[in-house]
Amino acid sequence: MIPVMRPWFGPEEQEAVAEVIASGWVAQGPRVAEFERGFAEAVQAGHGVAVSSCTTALHLCLVLAGVGPGDEVIVPSLSFIATANVVRHAGAEPVFADIDPATGNLTAKTIEAVLTPRTKAVILVHQAGVPADVDEVRAAHPGLVLVEDAACAAGSTYKGRPVGAGAGLAAWSFHPRKLLTAGEGGMITLMDGEVAARARRLREHGMSVSAADRHAKGVTTPEQYLEVGFNYRMTDLQAAVGIVQLGRLAEMVARRRALAARYHRLLADIPGLRMVADPEHGTTNYQSFWVALPEDFPMGRDDLLAFLATHGVSARRGIMAAHLEPAYAGKVNAELPATEWLTANSLILPLFHTMTEAEQDQVARALHAAAAG
């Protein structure tokens, strides 16, 4: 069975983890600090604050922005459900906006449609790695806090710079379903040093001096707990893997883009099939290679997934829509026609670093067989 995704590891990751274990310090420590510096530099951000996941990174971004009860936060329904959940974690209310069906992303216009006097922030997702038009949203809605959900977008570019370059608040994921993985893990990148310092405290119970600094520098004065914080720490075990993976990122993106270009050639003759592609304003890392079926395709999306499985291809339904899940049942702020169309008619094809051309040909053959009826 050809998997939809498979992480790319070498012996370097194993050695990095073994070194951390040998050092005797496995919790948040020097490797986390090194990963933060390297990642922030790679995405041209001022600071990186490593945390336990993108979900906790997003939650912390909302806390840092002062989002709380009584506030509304605009999010795409078409996203992994964590994008909406973190708004509830912050005590605020998610408001679902529709997307541009070409990119899967919010636009200034779809945000406009659900604005209210209580709107405090927007979580702009770079969905499946396709960069959202950040400048357009910021220019149209200067009064809103902008949090970028860049969970999928490590290695994507926007107007010639990395996604996240200069971002006020951006959140990243290192779950194995993403390009760069540390097993689990997340990162906040941001420009403001004081906010970064507060984020570092908040991820560690609000402590005035981190446990790692206490250990490394022999701090003996008792720490203070300056505000109510969280345990959102990353471990040095994860960071050691993340550092090695960061060194592989450029190669991973190049390989994915080459395989994606090959999919575009192999599937171009299936009538009406739409494939995820670069938008005008940037490039995608092809975190997920999604295709959307034309109305007259001989079988429905779910039947096609079953058909592909019988041909040795493990594909997935397209990006989910949170407002259609029981957790958000009955929550409707606006009609979401593009979201509902894309989630119902799209699927994600296998794409991973070590995928062979023969495997990709097998996927293409199975799709052609389905298209032929």
Ligand SMILES: *Cc1c(COP(=O)(O)O)cnc(C)c1O
């Ligand atoms: C994967 C993902 C998340 C959650 O990331 P975790 O690190 O698993 O918490 C959030 N938003 C989007 C868009 C994602 O794809």
